[in-house]
Amino acid sequence: MYRIGELASLCEVKPDTLRFYEKHGLLAPSSRSESGYRVYSDADLSRLKFILRAKAVGFSLNEITELLSIELNKAEWACADVKGMVDDKLEQVSAKIAELLVFQDSLKRLSDACCGGPESAEHCSILEALETNRQVQAEHHAGFTPVADNKNLKASLAISAANKGKSSCC
Amino acid sequence: MYRIGELASLCEVKPDTLRFYEKHGLLAPSSRSESGYRVYSDADLSRLKFILRAKAVGFSLNEITELLSIELNKAEWACADVKGMVDDKLEQVSAKIAELLVFQDSLKRLSDACCGGPESAEHCSILEALETNRQVQAEHHAGFTPVADNKNLKASLAISAANKGKSSCC
DNA sequence: CTTGACCTTGGATTAAACTCCAAGGTTTAT
DNA sequence: ATAAACCTTGGAGTTTAATCCAAGGTCAAG
Ligand SMILES: [Zn+2]
Ligand SMILES: [Zn+2]
Ligand SMILES: [Zn+2]
Ligand SMILES: [Zn+2]
Numbered sequence: 001m002y003r004i005g006e007l008a009s010l011c012e013v014k015p016d017t018l019r020f021y022e023k024h025g026l027l028a029p030s031s032r033s034e035s036g037y038r039v040y041s042d043a044d045l046s047r048l049k050f051i052l053r054a055k056a057v058g059f060s061l062n063e064i065t066e067l068l069s070i071e072l073n074k075a076e077w078a079c080a081d082v083k084g085m086v087d088d089k090l091e092q093v094s095a096k097i098a099e100l101l102v103f104q105d106s107l108k109r110l111s112d113a114c115c116g117g118p119e120s121a122e123h124c125s126i127l128e129a130l131e132t133n134r135q136v137q138a139e140h141h142a143g144f145t146p147v148a149d150n151k152n153l154k155a156s157l158a159i160s161a162a163n164k165g166k167s168s169c170c
Numbered sequence: 171m172y173r174i175g176e177l178a179s180l181c182e183v184k185p186d187t188l189r190f191y192e193k194h195g196l197l198a199p200s201s202r203s204e205s206g207y208r209v210y211s212d213a214d215l216s217r218l219k220f221i222l223r224a225k226a227v228g229f230s231l232n233e234i235t236e237l238l239s240i241e242l243n244k245a246e247w248a249c250a251d252v253k254g255m256v257d258d259k260l261e262q263v264s265a266k267i268a269e270l271l272v273f274q275d276s277l278k279r280l281s282d283a284c285c286g287g288p289e290s291a292e293h294c295s296i297l298e299a300l301e302t303n304r305q306v307q308a309e310h311h312a313g314f315t316p317v318a319d320n321k322n323l324k325a326s327l328a329i330s331a332a333n334k335g336k337s338s339c340c
Numbered sequence: 341c342t343t344g345a346c347c348t349t350g351g352a353t354t355a356a357a358c359t360c361c362a363a364g365g366t367t368t369a370t
Numbered sequence: 371a372t373a374a375a376c377c378t379t380g381g382a383g384t385t386t387a388a389t390c391c392a393a394g395g396t397c398a399a400g
Contacts, residue, residue, distance in 0.1 A: 005346065015347085016389055024387090035396055037347055050300050058273050061387070067300070074292045079340060082296045083286035090277040093270055099226050100267045106223075107260045116253040121244050126252045130220070130238065170249060175376065185377085186359055194357090205366055207377055231357070 002040045004029075011048055018048075026051055026065060058089060115170045125169030172210045174199070181218055188218075196221055196235055228266055233259070279306040285340045295339030 004015045018038075021027040027048055029038035040048075050071070054064045067085070070077045113125040121127055174185045188208075191197040197218055199208035210218075217238070224234045237259060240252050283295040283306045291297060299306050 003347075014389075017387085019349095020388060033347095033396095035347080036349095037396080046301070053300055058277075067297075070291060071297060071301070074294070074297065075290050077291040078288045079285050079291050079294050079296075080288055082291050082294045083281060083284040086277055086281045086284070086296055090274065090281055093274045093277060096228070097267060097270045097274060099223075100228070100263055100270065103223060103226075104260065104263045104267065107256055107263060111253060111256045111260055114253040114256070115249050118248045118250055121240070121247040121249050121252045124244070124247075124249050124252050126249075126256055127240060127244055130217075130240075173377075184359075187357085189379095190358060203366095203377095205377080207366080225357095 002045065003033075004038045004040070007040045007045060007048065010045070011052060013048075013052070021048075021051065021061075024061065024065075026061060026068065058093065063089075113169060117170060119170045123169055128169070172215065173203075174208045174210070177210045177215060177218065180215070181222060183218075183222070191218075191221065191231075194231060194235070196231060196238065229259075229262075233262075276306075282306075283339060287340060289340045293339055298339070 002010065004018055008015045008018055018027065022029070022038075027044060030041045030044055031039045033039050047068075050068070051064055054067055055061070059067065063085070067082075070082060110126045110129055113129065172180065174188055178185045178188055188197065192199070192208075197214060200211045200214055201209045203209050220238070221234055224237065225231070229237075237255065240247055240255060280296045280299055283299065295306070
């Protein structure tokens with residue numbers, strides 16, 4: 001049995017957050033002390049962990065409410081329903097990744113086209129590209145690395161910083 | 171040249187959104203008609219597209235403002251500044267991609283572990299994974315083994331009889 | 341018996357990014 | 371010429387997920 005502060009620190013959230021969850025029907029303490037303190041059971045702890053896990057995996061509180069309603073009455077739902085929800089989320093995430101990769105690519109092109117020197121940016125090719133929205137040419141050799149890799153990213157940045165004169169705006 | 175509604179429907183946003191962007195310094199129409207209507211140019215359209223693309227991949231409007239603000243006072247910036255900003259964004263994008271890939275992976279594992287059939291979700295491995303702390307195994311084809319539950323052996327057998335050979339929860 | 345840490349409530353505030361509204365002015369089409 | 375469909379403005383409301391505040395009640399320690 002836990003008081004609100006105990007449960008909160010146990011799960012690394014704030015008491016206010018638990019009251020918020022209660023107000024929104026996600027998690028109510030299974031009892032109250034004589035003096036009115038919220039008292040959470042281990043089942044409540046499990047439920048909170050469920051909520052936090054789902055949240056960590058990117059579900060909104062509304063979606064989690066939906067998941068919890070399945071949890072409460074599993075027998076009335078099919079695997080298809082549950083899987084459908086996850087697959088929807090998966091599709092959203094994949095779409096977002098695809099968009100990010102496009103954006104990463106255009107930022108890379110912008111970066112590569114700029115000399116990065118101390119000169120006035122008046123003729124900076126990045127700014128020119130932003131103003132005119134002219135696409136900066138993709139570098140034939142650079143290709144497009146689809147996976148985030150900070151080591152490679154830093155290396156490539158270091159390299160492009162090193163050949164200032166080569167691919168520059170100024 | 172576009173009026174606000176034209177530009178809005180062209181980019182699938184609402185006129186209100188464009189007024190909001192204007193109020194917050196992201197996109198001002200390059201002129202006004204005699205009667206005071208906002209008139210957007212193709213450059214404005216391009217700028218809007220940039221904004222929307224950046225937004226679509228998770229940049230806040232503040233970040234987008236920062237990125238676009240370089241353009242306004244070019245002379246006060248050096249190429250190094252501009253490029254540094256772009257490179258910062260690039261790093262952020264890469265970090266976001268990495269995060270999303272992890273998320274995508276865990277969703278995939280959840281999805282793969284579920285049969286997705288019309289059976290009761292009582293033993294759905296997605297729900298089990300959310301209920302427990304156990305990670306769904308990566309990659310190993312039949313890796314996910316549901317917790318032994320002899321109580322529901324009968325149901326379990328019935329369901330697996332209905333299953334078409336997929337590695338699944340049921 | 342007082343201090344301090346905890347708890348209660350309702351309500352206010354935050355932040356981002358819209359979204360809607362009222363009360364009018366303008367264009368366009370029939 | 372009059373309605374429909376735009377546009378203008380300022381301001382208020384919405385959503386999500388908290389977070390904070392005020393005013394007070396409870397509890398263990400010194
Ligand atoms: Zn430059
Ligand atoms: Zn330069
Ligand atoms: Zn199943
Ligand atoms: Zn399932």
